[in-house]
Amino acid sequence: MSPHASAVGPLLRSWRTSRGKSQLALAVEAGVSTRHLSFVESGRSSPSRELVLTLAEHLEVPLRDRNALLTAAGYAPIYRQTALDAEGMREVRTALRHILTAHEPHPALVVNRRYDVLLANEAAIELLSFYAPSWKGRNNLACLLVAPEGLRPAVVNYTETASHVLRRLRAELASSSARDAEDERLLTVAAAAEAELAAHGHSPASGIGPGEVLLPVTFERAGERVDLFTTITTLGTPLDITLQELRIETFFPANEPSRAALSRIVGGRRG
Secondary structure, eight states, X not given: OOHHHHHHHHHXXXXXXXXXXXXXXXXXXXXXXXXXXXXXXXXXXXXXXXXXXXXXXXXXXXXXXXXXXXXXXXXXXXXXXXXXXXXXXXXXXXXXXXXXXXXXXXXXXXXXXXXXXXXXXXXXXXXXXXXOTTOOSSOBHHHHHHOXXXXXXXXXXXXXXXHHHHHHHHHHHTTOSSXXXXXXXXXXHHHHHHHHHHHTTOOTTTTOXXXXXXXXXXXXXXXEEEEEEEEEEOOSSOOBHHHHTOEEEEEEESSHXXXXXXXXXXXXXXX
């Protein structure tokens, strides 16, 4: 048994299990025998580079973790991670800023898989700085939400909103085998916030009605109440880790009073 076979096998098995696929289903999709896949997962057989990539593709493994699978199997990583502020990302930044500007007067943010705010349009800056005066423009949005000095006091439906965001954060980070120290810190923050919710008798699905199709978030401060819903957009078929992990989150008013309030907060503060 090679050390690489032993290392990559459990990782592949973990991804297959998390995706709810049987060995038979994955083997058929990947065009290999169930016996060979079983040997790979148990560490009795070393997968080729091509097989690692094929299995990762059918398991929809994020690019960051595909590199981890390749490394565990003894191969060099093939997916690069380019900082968003790098020169090679100039056109991408231009496109993202164009998208954010086009969403005005609706708030819109570009975040990564950790909810770090990378870019924001003016409407988002005005909205968040109104409801969370401590916001500095580059906070982690999940941390800002659960912080007593952040958005938390202004979120009317905090239980539902926090449960949803924390669940998504865990889904992005917990299953990854390529976590770093900041990922671990955020998972600790999420666990503490979820424990606090549980201590107060709130379940993850608390307050969400069977007829809901979009999870609303309601802000209220200084007499200004805004009911919003969000949409999330990702970039199609990226080959760079940074680009795959980008999320464009846009906020829309859920009713006419909220549209008017949002206009006052955004337009009024600019004026």
